[in-house]
Amino acid sequence: MRAIQITEFGGPEVLTPTELPDPEPGPGEILVDVARSGVNYADTHQAENTYLAPSTLPMVPGAEIAGRTADGRRVVGLLTGGGGYAEKASADPNTLFEIPEGVSDEAALALVVQGATAWVLLRKNVRMEPGESVVVHAAAGGVGTLAVQLAKHFGAGRVIAVASSEEKRKLALDLGADAAVDSAAPDMTAALIEANEGRRVDVVLDMVGGRVTDESVRALAPFGRLAFYGMASREQPKSVQLPNLMRFSTTVSGMWLPHAWLLPGDVVGGAMREMFALVAEGRLRPVLGQSYPLSEARRAHEDLRGRGTVGKLTLDTSA
Structure with a gap:
């Protein structure tokens, strides 16, 4: 089968097209003929070996697939061990979801990691309440575009989108954001408060890190919550200190989607069913x-890291 393999860690240049034997499904796994592979920002960290879960070489990257099982079912799924950038992949049936009529493979791929991430951030991390203000950083990205819409669907009083270009900010506004902020704003704290009509914000969804995280925390109202789910800047924030959290009654949480499968009650399955229905409607x-x-x-990785992309990126295994 055709696949992308990494034999040394590094930037986009380490992604090498190659021919590999078909994967052998492990106990309880099934083989999926992959039609589309999803490209996620976490994949760039996986290629560098800077992801939360350490990588082992050689490896086939990619955690998101859409395709068909041997019995003909259209499925979308998450691969916890990678292997998605290939024509075939072994998958755990517990992390596969049947794609309903009216939902394309590409749309399903947008939901399985990035949609589920947005849903879990809003429902579990920050526990957004109706009427609250929500800041979405990287609002034109895969998670951001869905988080803007889900926040409005869940009853946010005001959604503030942060993005790097006028085109991206317009997209976020078209998706339902009430205000848009330039990600290059010299003082993000002031920019967010101004976008919230002079009030501090209740919720921030952040995958940037560094200065942006520090200044976003300072924009939070008392009992405000920031959920941190990535570090695109590769820079550590400095201001998240315990005394500061207590002084301003601030909550900062982290989220890694695989942990959502450990929650009781089929949380991810419920999120997927809700989002599938919303897409179909x-x-x-x-x-x-x-x-x-x-x-x-x-x-694809070069474009993603260069912040030149909008929405969900996919790889077509037939091309």
Whole structure:
């Protein structure tokens, strides 16, 4: 089968097209013929070996697949051990979801990690309440575009989108954001408070890190919550100190989606069913970005890291 393999850690240049034997499903796993592979920002960390879970070489990256099982079912799923950038993948049936009619493979891929991430952040991490203000950083990205819409669906009083270009900010406004802020604002604290009509904000969803995290925490109202789920800047925040959290009654939490499968009550399955229904009804619009041939995975990572992309990126295994 055709696949993308990494034999040394590094940037996009380490993503190498190759031919590999078909994977052998482990105990309880099934083989999926992959039609589309999802590209997620976490994949860039996996290639560098800077992800939360350490990587082992050689490896086939990628955690998101959409395709068909041997019995013909259309499925989308999360691969906890990687292997998604390939024509075939072994998957745990517990992390696969049947794609309903009216939902495309690409839309399903936008939901399985990025949609579920947005849902869990809002429902479990920050426990957003109706009427609260919500800041979404990287609002034109895969998680951000869905978080903007889900926050409005869950009853947010005001959604503030942060993005790096006028085009991206317009997209966020079109998706339902009430205000948009330039991610290059010299003082993010002041910019967020101004966008919230002079009031401190209740909730921040942050995957940037560094200065942006520090200044977003300072924009929180008493009992405000910031949920941290990535570090695109590769910079550590400095201001998240215990005395500061107590002084301003602030909550800062982290989220890594695989932990959501450990929650009782099939949380991820419930999130997927809710989002599938919203998509089928036209009430949730996954923003679909560029689709690249499988062999051009390197270019997909370059574009993603260069912040030149909008929406969900996919790899087409047939191209």
